[in-house]
Amino acid sequence: MGKKWMIATITILFTLLTIGVDTVSAQGKFSDVPNGSWGHSEIHYLKDKGIVNGKGNGLFGPNDKLTRAQAATIIVNAIGKGTMKINQNSSTYPDVRTNFWAYSSIERATQLGIFQGGQNGLFHPNDYISRAQMATIIARTFKLTGGSVSRFSDVGNQFWNTADIAALEMNGIVELGDRFRPNEYGSRAEFTTYLARALEPQFRVSNDGTVLFKGTVNVATTLNVRSAPNTNSSIIGTLVKGETVDVYGMDGEWLRIKYNGNAGYVHQSYIKQVKEPIKSPTPPTPIEKVIAQGKVTSATLNVRRGPSVNTEKIGQLSEGTIVEIYTYENDWAKIKYNGEFAYVSKNYLTSSAGSNSLKDLKIVVDPGHGGKDPGTAGNGLHEKDITLGVSLELERLLKDAGAKPMMTRRDDQFIELNDRAKFANDAQADLFISIHVNSSTATSANGTETWWNSTHASKESEALAKSINHRLVQELGMTDRGGKAGNFLVIRATKMTGVLVELGFLTNSNDAQKMKAADYNQKVAKSILKGIEDYYHL
Ligand SMILES: [Zn+2]
Structure with missing residues (x-):
């Protein structure tokens, strides 16, 4: 075989193998997503629409992690390729070649502002996505909004994408629970299920169990329902005097309610509480505290999105840089980088623990x-x-x-x-x-x-x-x-x-x-x- 042919054949083989991860399986249900399993209806709904495919042999791999390339492909499958022109000759990202199997989906998702590259301009197509990133992808794709405070105990007000996670809560995309586990990798089942719920309201979960209280509208005539907790946001509807609303949360002086199935806000001064609280409002999550300072000891130190070398690299620190450390997760120190939480290896930081080791705790x-x-x-x-x-x-x-x-x-x-x-x-x-x-x-x-x-x-x-x-x-x-x-x-x-x-x-x-x-x-x-x-x- 000539060299050119060999390269071409290898490229085709590689493409087929990679696509093979997502080939359409035989008609019927995925045997590893049985009746009654979490996300069963949602996953098969998207399968029937051809938006997600199995791994072959009738398997879906519900617990498998999901790469950025796979997530971009599934999202574009769901919302369509659209009419935007994709340049077939030049990629936005140096690490996504135009013959990469997910190239056009990645370009399209980038055009739509759903994905963006890291600071160095790379896309990192094979990096796994975290549950927090999953939330941002879904919220951006469907322009979901609803609140700036999450009810999950592990999503504080200062977390980098609290608003996206709160939007998923408010819109019934995720079930409420104690923890969201934002820094853990998301699974194929989770991503697919959340996507189906965003696409198709019938699958949305009712988080009614967490209604804080019921109230009646107490105004002379009508009360505006707004898309965000401020008077500059758009009016998505009106309520009339005496109407009953379920209050799901509070943002400052604004109450989160549902209006026609969507998240909406009304000012608290116009809602009269009619019942004792069903559940006391979750106290605001305390702002995360600096527990130590560290000094970078290596020539350069990579800054990553999550506490793992498999997460996106979002920047670099140079030797001698002083960082404030919020917590440690195994061998990783949580720091702030460009206003967002990020992680660096703690092995290349000297800790300044000592006289102020437990500062402000x-x-x-x-x-x-x-x-x-x-x-x-x-x-x-x-x-x-x-x-x-x-x-x-x-x-x-x-x-x-x-x-x-x-x-x-x-x-x-x-x-x-x-x-x-x-x-x-x-x-x-x-x-x-x-x-x-x-x-x-x-x-x-x-x-x-x-x-x-x-x-x-x-x-x-x-x-x-x-x-x-x-x-x-x-x-x-x-x-x-x-x-x-x-x-x-x-x-x-x-x-x-x-x-x-x-x-x-x-x-x-x-x-x-x-x-x-x-x-x-x-x-x-x-x-x-x-x-x-x-x-x-x-
Ligand atoms: Zn005792």
Whole structure:
């Protein structure tokens, strides 16, 4: 075979192989998207319309990740190629050649403003898309709007595409739940299902379960319904006096309602609440805080969209650049880049953790028991005294570390468990740390254990419990009883990352001896502080 022919053949083969990922399967249903599975109707609806195809052999690959090229192709399949001319000789992106299988879809999606390249002008066609990116693609394609506040606990007001995720919530494209998992990769099933719901209102989910309250229109004549929470936005309809509306959320002084199935806004002063709240409004997500500063130690450091080398590179930092770090995810530091959250490898940052390591973190310290409730007793010790002594020392160390400690009690007074949790929730604290001391009828029982609860911030609480327990065991030479799941009220009812530490057994002579040492409070408080710093990877 001549060289030219060989290249041509390889190109055709490559094209066929790549397209093969999305070949039309035989008539019928995908065997890996069975009846009753999530997205079953939506996926088969788009299959029947020829918008998505299977992998061959009757399989859809619902849990497979989706590349940017695949997403662009599916979107263009859904909305049509249109009449815009695509230059067949010159690509917008250096990394998408004109003979690439998804070339024309990528060009079309770019013309429509649905996709854009990274800072270096590359498209990265084979990068996988995150769930957040998925939301932006769907919102842009269908011009979905509706709110600037997401009800998912992991989509804060400062997240780079909160408005797009909120639009999907408001328009019934995504089911509401605790978390949206914006930085995780999206799956083929998720993308296809959301797309079908955007295309076809019959598939939209009713998020009625999260109606905050019902209201009646309280105006002289008519009330304008607007497309966004301000008077500059367009009027999408009117309501008359006495009409009932379901209120789904609030943006400042504006209430989010549904109008003819779409998101709309009315000013709160014209809506009279007719029922007790079905569910109390979600408190605004606290603004993310800087936990440390870092200095770039390599000649250049890539800035990426997500915490993975597989995510889009959106820029580069040069050696010596100082960045503010918001959190760590495995080996990645979350920073802000051009006003958006982004990630860099933490291995090329020196951390400035130290005197200000826990800057501005609100940490509730909860000395167990108090007043009429002494807690447990033994070997001449009372739990309520030990917990207070340790907690006051911890308060001091946290202040030195730049944190904002908040105490549920600072003296010998009784406080209900519910009030302790409410105190932390009302303060929207970042961490909740309850201090206790154990006892047992078996005087041999000894050691330190730290409890976490799975109701809220489960993963985070487990990690914090383990790091604090580890430090206490290490620094005080305690028996390691572990960080474990438990159901104590204060850690179940607090909504933030929280733990309950059982420092040791005052019924055990060895543990009690340590508790009587003059430097006990200081040692324990230092260990807990180190455990917190470990948790934040400082
Ligand atoms: Zn206790």
